[in-house]
Amino acid sequence: MINYPNKKNSQNVKLTTSANRGMNFESMINRTNEFYRDNDIAIIYKKPIPIQVVNVDYKSRAAARITEAYYKLPSTTDYNGVYKGKYIDFEAKETKSKTSFPIKNIHEHQIIHLNRSRLHGGISFIIVYFSSLEKIYLLDSEKVDFFYKRSKTGKKSISLDEFDKNGCYIKEGYRKPVDYLRVIDEYYL
Amino acid sequence: MINYPNKKNSQNVKLTTSANRGMNFESMINRTNEFYRDNDIAIIYKKPIPIQVVNVDYKSRAAARITEAYYKLPSTTDYNGVYKGKYIDFEAKETKSKTSFPIKNIHEHQIIHLNRSRLHGGISFIIVYFSSLEKIYLLDSEKVDFFYKRSKTGKKSISLDEFDKNGCYIKEGYRKPVDYLRVIDEYYL
Secondary structure (H helix, E strand, O other): OOOOHHHHHHHHHHHHHOOOOOOOHHHHHHHHHHHHHHOOOOEEEEOOOOEEEEEEEOOOHHHOEEEEEEEOOOOOOOEEEEEOOEEEEEEEEEEOOOOEEEHHHOOHHHHHHHHHHHHOOOEEEEEEEEOOOOEEEEEEHHHHHHHHHHHHHOOOEEEHHHHHHHOEEEOEOOOOOEOHHHHHHHHOO | OOOOHHHHHHHHHHHHHOOOOOOOHHHHHHHHHHHHHHOOOOEEEEOOOOEEEEEEEOOOHHHOEEEEEEEOOOOOOOEEEEEOOEEEEEEEEEEOOOOEEEHHHOOHHHHHHHHHHHHOOOEEEEEEEEOOOOEEEEEEHHHHHHHHHHHHHOOOEEEHHHHHHHOEEEOEOOOOOEOHHHHHHHHOO
């Protein structure tokens, strides 16, 4: 993609006026969850990144220092918790594309986990942020599964148009940057 | 505590015949959750240990090596997931004591998290393993909160007798070492 000077400028202007400028999508979700917790709306957390610890230096007992460790593949999604008695489980992804979201951005075991969560009575979904467009969509895990299966023999991505038709648009905000529970209220509860 | 030779011997014999000999309590819980997942009973995972990564060596892109990191205090409990549409949240603890469980083994923010999970409609509790007695109890978060508050001015621990009266006994097993969902079925659902 070529960055035309004019286009770049106009984007910069947009970013400067955006309430969440400089924030990556993960921070936006985390801030939203914090708002939910602080206002006693829901208890949803991001799981820690799984790390395989190989060596620890115990010289100072108070602050054991890990000196060798490796990132592990997560076996589940990043976020889960409880809202109005319902189990909530989701994965959040960001793409710079202006046209579609590549399915390969979600691991197969995450799709399996989302499906299982739904089949056991939870509400599970992905949230995708088209950062260049500043558009956020929630897509139910059943639809995610459909597009995932399609990608095995056909299209390897979910188009923006398909998000418009199958997903729920989430309006970006300031205090709740990604107010996905409003969508949950509207479409699930 | 003094280890009388006779006593020690008899304990060794007991451990040798135990189905779960050599397993610590965490492994027993993890194996149980694996059984639940493999048999499509519930989707419950242990959360990764939160680690603050300070330095990463990217020399080999395939296996980024963390060279400096520290353990962080967890903000939630260790285990959560979904069972029959219900949000499940708990902390598992082990004690060698034969008489009581010290409250200080649970962090205050974990008590708060268990309370919040319950108030938002989840099922939250602690599971305590009296390893010397090979006895396992499940105690609802409301009771945990009661004993926690009591510890501020009074007794700093929960006695075995109090577990007997307020908790639910979990029978140790082989395929499901700590079958806590049987207790959930019986007392919650």
